[in-house]
Each structure stands twice: as C-alpha cells, then as structure tokens.
Amino acid sequence: MTAPVTTPAAARDAARGTGAPPAPHRRRRIQHPGAIVAFVAPFGLLFLLFYLVPIGYAIYQSLLVVEREGTYGAATEVFGGLTQYALVFQNEAFWTSVGRMLVFGVVQVPIMLGLALLFALLLDSPLLRGKKFFRLAFFVPYAVPGVIAAIMWGFLFSPNLSPFQELTKQVDFLSADLVLWSIANVVTWVFVGYNMLIIYSSLLAIPAEIYEAAVLDGAGQGRIAWSIKIPLVRPALILTAIFSIIGTLQLLAEPQVFRSFSSAVTSTYTPNMTIYATSSIPNVNLAAAFSVVLALATFVLSFTFLRITRKKAEA
Amino acid sequence: MSAVIDTEAAHGSIGSDVPAGRSRRGAAPAGRRPKERFIPRAGAMLVMGVFTLYFLVPIWWLVVASTKDRADFLGTNPLWFADFAFFDNVAALFAYRDGVYLRWLLNSVLYAGFGALVATLLAAMCGYALAKYRFPGREAIFNVVLGGVLVPATALALPLFLLFSRVQLTDTFWSVFLPSVVSPFGVYLTRVFAEASVPDELLEASRLDGAGEVRTFFTVSIRLMFPALVTVFLFQFVAIWNNFFLPLIMLRSEELFPVTFGLYAWNSSINQFPELRSFVLVGALLSIIPLIVTFLLLQRYWRTGLGTGALK
Structure with missing residues (x-):
C-alpha cells in the first residue's frame, strides 16, 4: 500500500532531531503528565505490540533452526545463528522472484509515473476542458482494491471471455512471456490516478507569478512544463517513485489472483508469494529470514534511489 | 522520511532556462493571455x-x-x-450459501470502517500529544514512529501470524482487526497538522476556563484537526480494505473473511465451480460501489490532506 506524502521540512527536522528546542539545564516539571500518558499510551502500546514486537520476533525466528530426533521425532527449535540466511542466499526461487520484481519495477514504475506526470501537467495547463471530470475518472481505479482489479483484468485478458477477443485470441496476455506485463498493467491502471493527484497537488502549489515571465517571453505550454513545472515537482516525483519501488517489491495480491487465470504464475512468483509459500510448508524460520531480507532490500533500494536523485539535484 | 528534496536548487535554474524558449512559438500579444x-x-x-x-x-x-x-x-x-438480470444476480449472490457474501461485506465494514475509525482516534491523540506537550523522549518516540511509516505492511504479516499463533488467536476477528488499528503515518500527519493548526493560545484559554486536557482535546482540538483526521481515516480505510496478506495468512474460516478476500477465494475456485463466476463479478461490483462513493464524497478533504503533506 501506499503511504502518502510527507512534509519535507518536518521530516528533515525530525531526522536531525532539531524539532525540539535544546533542553534547558534546569529541571522543569512536566506539565499535564496524566494527559500525556492518556494520549500517547493507547497508540504506543498497540504500536509496540503490533509493530515493534513482530519485527523483533521475525528477527528472532530467523535465527532459529528446527532439529528433529530421527525422521519422525519431536521437532525442537534451537539457535542456529545465520543458518537461515545462508539458505536465503542459496535459494534460487527467492532471488528469481526478486529479480523478476526488479525488471518489473524498472519498466512499470517509469511508465506509470510518466503517465501520471503527463496527466498532471495537462490538468494544470490551460489546454484542457472538463478538468474535474478527468481528475475523477482517472482517480476512480484507485478505489478498486488490487484483488478486484486483478480479477477484472483477468477476465479482460482471457482469450474466451474478453470483450476484446479479436486481440486476446491473437496475443496470449496470460502466457509465461507476457503475464508479468499484464500484471504491470493492472498495477498501472490502479495507481496512475493516485500518483497523478499527488503530482497535481504539488503543481497547484506553484505560485502563478513564476510563469508570468515565461509567458511574456512567449514560451509555450510544453516549454513551461519542461523548464519550470517538472523541476519544481521533482520532490513529489521522487516521493511517488520511492513508494512505487516499495510497492513493487511487496507485490502480492495481483499475481496471487492471476494464478487462477494463468498457470505461468507460480507459487513463488514474487518475493512475498515466496514468503507465504515457505511459511505454509511450514518452514517459518526460513520464511522469517526471507521477510527480514526483503524488508532490508526494500530499505536499501529506497535509500539508494534517494541518494542517486539527491546527488543529481546537487550537481 | 526525508524523501523530499529541497526545491531551492530547482528554483535557481529557472531563470536561466526560460528565455531560451523565446523564439520557438513567437511572442504573445502583450497585455492578454496568449490563446493556445x-x-x-x-x-x-x-x-x-x-x-x-x-x-x-x-x-x-x-x-x-x-x-x-x-x-x-x-x-x-x-x-x-x-x-x-442484475437484480436476479444480486438475489442469487445474497442467497448463496446462506448469504455468506453479506457476511463478508459486513466484515469488511467492521475491519475497515471501525478499524480506521479507531486507528484515526489513536493516531490523533498521540500526534496531538507529540505536537502540543513537551516531555522527555518526545522526539525519540516520534522518530521511532516515523521509522514505522517506512516498514511495509506486508513485512509484518508473517511475524504477526507467528505471534498470534503463539497465543492461539489466529483465525479470529481480532487477528485481522487489531494490527489494523495502528497507523504510524496517522501519528505523523496529525502531529504536523496539530502543530500548524491548533494554537497554543486557544489551549491556554481553554485551561483558564477550567476545562481538562482530555476534554479540551475532544471539544476544541479535534475540530481544528478535522481535515487531517479525514485524510488519515481515508488512507487507513483503503489500506485495511485492500489488505490481502493479513487475511491470507491469518484466516481459515470463511465467515471471518473480508469481502475482497472472499472474492479472491471464489475466483480461485471458478475452474471447479463455474457458477461462481457470476457471483464473483456481481460481488466485485457491489463491493467497489461504496468505496467509489466514499471517495467521491470525501475527495475535497482527500485533496486537502494530500496538500498538507506534499506542498510544504
């Protein structure tokens, strides 16, 4: 899923810890301690139970191995160090699925964000009429859950039931070669409008005076978009890109639904599907190690992307 | 989440770029907008x-x-x-297996509607406290929560399953509901919003009137934070409604499924039971109508909220 947009200044301050004024040296009594506890404790407790403890528990589980006495003996979990991680790195299915998602992301994310940017720019330009209609029509798919979207497109792609049979009988969108891109189409269909709105919101924030000089100079809409608007919405683009990268690596519902339309989608098609399949063997320790590695890979990828784009911005 | 880059660098380059476009389209007539x-x-x-x-x-x-x-x-x-034959289809869908579809819809409303409501309230209280009170550990708590925003929900599904199975609570309503009421993003957004829109003077005035802190929050502050609350509610509602991994890994009993997961289960067995196809399609349509209506009704707030985040 897609967490939305942040306020850069606040985030930056928070990251540096500069949000709070330097603590005074004299001890000051905390005012309203009861209220603070009453406000913070409910969320704090649940955050601890359902965020922090599970993360810790996943790491703990990933460090265990199951030992059996004989073939049918009782299974006991013992500390195994990094044994599971060694297995993760030898696991071909897992890395194939990670590689598949990288290929998916390299193609799908630029297409999706390119379209979202194009639509946002058109909405922001004086070229269009009926902007409100387009904004709504493009955003509607975001209200369709991934599972439902995948079911719908599964029918639309099918050779026998599709309204576009002339096409789907010729081109097998559910074949091993194409099904990845059919899934990419589902994801694009759902998320273009959402990303469009984020970019559009940040276009609306640009003060109109900025364009005046350009207009007086006779710059056309294309020129204004390319030279002024796109550089100014860079932060929004980077943000949507990062959320898209995270979303790509976490892909689960759409391919899982496509399994009933196409035998080419295996039970280990994406990393999360591999985790689910492994946990239902059940091999929870290996599955936990997969989870940890996937979460770390997601972090590394997002931060690498951020680094690269930031370097470019400074250059 | 320092995902956003300063725009100063971009600002700097504009002046030098634009005049180059002068010759391409010819000068616009001075004094009025150029006609496209x-x-x-x-x-x-x-x-x-x-x-x-x-x-x-x-x-x-x-x-x-x-x-x-x-x-x-x-x-x-x-x-x-x-x-x-729409109404015949709907009647058949509602009658199928004693109305299990209606049960799923109800479950989804409970998981997503009630869950998002609770999540919004909890996040608002925490974000508000982080914005409006000074106490040791405040920034530390905020930074940990901010880190939580970056943890993908699917990464938590498996460990949550392992924990819930320890206490034998898998395949219960709570196993899907409880993890859904935690919204770190909500804390982040409500804190930012409370800082900007709840003035300290107003709280002081309320205190002078003798209102308690909790009462002030529920009568005064929560109204000022309303646009942010709607945004948090919507995001959390969508996240829970769309959540797939958690029900997939937690639930076995059909009567606990949320509607998207139930439809997934039916769709997966269409090959054995072709009569399910019509139920899947009608059910899919009925399940997205409330979402689309909610979105359209609340989109004003939705955009405000996106703006709060994106524009600063």
Whole structure:
C-alpha cells in the first residue's frame, strides 16, 4: 500500500532531531503528565505490540533452526545463528522472484509515473476542458482494491471471455512471456490516478507569478512544463517513485489472483508469494529470514534511489 | 522520511532556462493571455479521452457483465446490455450459501470502517500529544514512529501470524482487526497538522476556563484537526480494505473473511465451480460501489490532506 506524502521540512527536522528546542539545564516539571500518558499510551502500546514486537520476533525466528530426533521425532527449535540466511542466499526461487520484481519495477514504475506526470501537467495547463471530470475518472481505479482489479483484468485478458477477443485470441496476455506485463498493467491502471493527484497537488502549489515571465517571453505550454513545472515537482516525483519501488517489491495480491487465470504464475512468483509459500510448508524460520531480507532490500533500494536523485539535484 | 528534496536548487535554474524558449512559438500579444493553439488543445483532449476509456472501460464492462445471466454473458456483446438480470444476480449472490457474501461485506465494514475509525482516534491523540506537550523522549518516540511509516505492511504479516499463533488467536476477528488499528503515518500527519493548526493560545484559554486536557482535546482540538483526521481515516480505510496478506495468512474460516478476500477465494475456485463466476463479478461490483462513493464524497478533504503533506 501506499503511504502518502510527507512534509519535507518536518521530516528533515525530525531526522536531525532539531524539532525540539535544546533542553534547558534546569529541571522543569512536566506539565499535564496524566494527559500525556492518556494520549500517547493507547497508540504506543498497540504500536509496540503490533509493530515493534513482530519485527523483533521475525528477527528472532530467523535465527532459529528446527532439529528433529530421527525422521519422525519431536521437532525442537534451537539457535542456529545465520543458518537461515545462508539458505536465503542459496535459494534460487527467492532471488528469481526478486529479480523478476526488479525488471518489473524498472519498466512499470517509469511508465506509470510518466503517465501520471503527463496527466498532471495537462490538468494544470490551460489546454484542457472538463478538468474535474478527468481528475475523477482517472482517480476512480484507485478505489478498486488490487484483488478486484486483478480479477477484472483477468477476465479482460482471457482469450474466451474478453470483450476484446479479436486481440486476446491473437496475443496470449496470460502466457509465461507476457503475464508479468499484464500484471504491470493492472498495477498501472490502479495507481496512475493516485500518483497523478499527488503530482497535481504539488503543481497547484506553484505560485502563478513564476510563469508570468515565461509567458511574456512567449514560451509555450510544453516549454513551461519542461523548464519550470517538472523541476519544481521533482520532490513529489521522487516521493511517488520511492513508494512505487516499495510497492513493487511487496507485490502480492495481483499475481496471487492471476494464478487462477494463468498457470505461468507460480507459487513463488514474487518475493512475498515466496514468503507465504515457505511459511505454509511450514518452514517459518526460513520464511522469517526471507521477510527480514526483503524488508532490508526494500530499505536499501529506497535509500539508494534517494541518494542517486539527491546527488543529481546537487550537481 | 526525508524523501523530499529541497526545491531551492530547482528554483535557481529557472531563470536561466526560460528565455531560451523565446523564439520557438513567437511572442504573445502583450497585455492578454496568449490563446493556445488548436493542435496542442486537440492533442491534449485526445490523450485524456483515450485514457478515460482505458480507466473506465474495465469498470463499464463489470457493470454490464453483472446485469447478464450466464448465457448472455457468453453469447452477447460484452460491452453492451442484454436482458437485464442484475437484480436476479444480486438475489442469487445474497442467497448463496446462506448469504455468506453479506457476511463478508459486513466484515469488511467492521475491519475497515471501525478499524480506521479507531486507528484515526489513536493516531490523533498521540500526534496531538507529540505536537502540543513537551516531555522527555518526545522526539525519540516520534522518530521511532516515523521509522514505522517506512516498514511495509506486508513485512509484518508473517511475524504477526507467528505471534498470534503463539497465543492461539489466529483465525479470529481480532487477528485481522487489531494490527489494523495502528497507523504510524496517522501519528505523523496529525502531529504536523496539530502543530500548524491548533494554537497554543486557544489551549491556554481553554485551561483558564477550567476545562481538562482530555476534554479540551475532544471539544476544541479535534475540530481544528478535522481535515487531517479525514485524510488519515481515508488512507487507513483503503489500506485495511485492500489488505490481502493479513487475511491470507491469518484466516481459515470463511465467515471471518473480508469481502475482497472472499472474492479472491471464489475466483480461485471458478475452474471447479463455474457458477461462481457470476457471483464473483456481481460481488466485485457491489463491493467497489461504496468505496467509489466514499471517495467521491470525501475527495475535497482527500485533496486537502494530500496538500498538507506534499506542498510544504
């Protein structure tokens, strides 16, 4: 899923810890301690139970191995160090699925964000009429859950039931070669409008005076978009890109639904599907190690992307 | 989440770029807005028109398909109506297996509606306290929560399952509901919003009037934070409604499924039970209508909220 947009200044301050004024040296009594506890404790407790403890528990589980006495003996979990991680790195299915998602992301994310940017720019330009209609029509798919979207497109792609049979009988969108891109189409269909709105919101924030000089100079809409608007919405683009990268690596519902339309989608098609399949063997320790590695890979990828784009911005 | 880059660098380059465009389109008549030419306008409308079809035809197809009986579904134009059997289809869907579909809808409303409501309230209280009170550990708590925003929900599904199975709570309502009421993003957004929109003077005035802190929050502050609360509610509602991994890994009993997961289960067995196809299609349509309506009704707030985040 897609967490939305942040306020850069606040985030930056928070990251540096500069949000709070330097603590005074004299001890000051905390005012309203009861209220603070009453406000913070409910969320704090649940955050601890359902965020922090599970993360810790996943790491703990990933460090265990199951030992059996004989073939049918009782299974006991013992500390195994990094044994599971060694297995993760030898696991071909897992890395194939990670590689598949990288290929998916390299193609799908630029297409999706390119379209979202194009639509946002058109909405922001004086070229269009009926902007409100387009904004709504493009955003509607975001209200369709991934599972439902995948079911719908599964029918639309099918050779026998599709309204576009002339096409789907010729081109097998559910074949091993194409099904990845059919899934990419589902994801694009759902998320273009959402990303469009984020970019559009940040276009609306640009003060109109900025364009005046350009207009007086006779710059056309294309020129204004390319030279002024796109550089100014860079932060929004980077943000949507990062959320898209995270979303790509976490892909689960759409391919899982496509399994009933196409035998080419295996039970280990994406990393999360591999985790689910492994946990239902059940091999929870290996599955936990997969989870940890996937979460770390997601972090590394997002931060690498951020680094690269930031370097470019400074250059 | 320092995902956002300063725009200062971008600002700097504008001045030097723009004059280069001078010669391309010729100078606009001074004193009034230049009229856009016909070709760019038609091109823009054409692009938007084509993509309107791309975005809406699948939904149109679903609407049409859900009005047809099985013979017409296979035998007539998939993009236009035949005999109108929508209400028969809905009746059959609601009657199937003692109305399990209605049960799923109710479950989804509980998981997503009630869950998002609780999540919003908890996040608002915490974000408000982090914004409006000074206490040791405040920034530390905020930074940990901010880290939580970056943890993908699917990464938590497996460990949550392992923990819940320890206490034998898998395959219960709570196993899906409880993890859904935690929204770190909500804390982040409500804190930012409370800082900006709840003035300290107002709280002081309320205190002078003798109102307690908790009462002040529920009567004064929460109203000022309302746009942010709607945004948090919507995001959390969508996140829970769409959540797939958690029900997939937690639930075995059909009567606990949320509607998307139930439809997934039916869709997976269409090959064995072809009569399910009509139920899947009608059920899918009925399940997205409330979402689309909610979105359209609340989109004003939705945009405000996106703005709060994106624009600063």
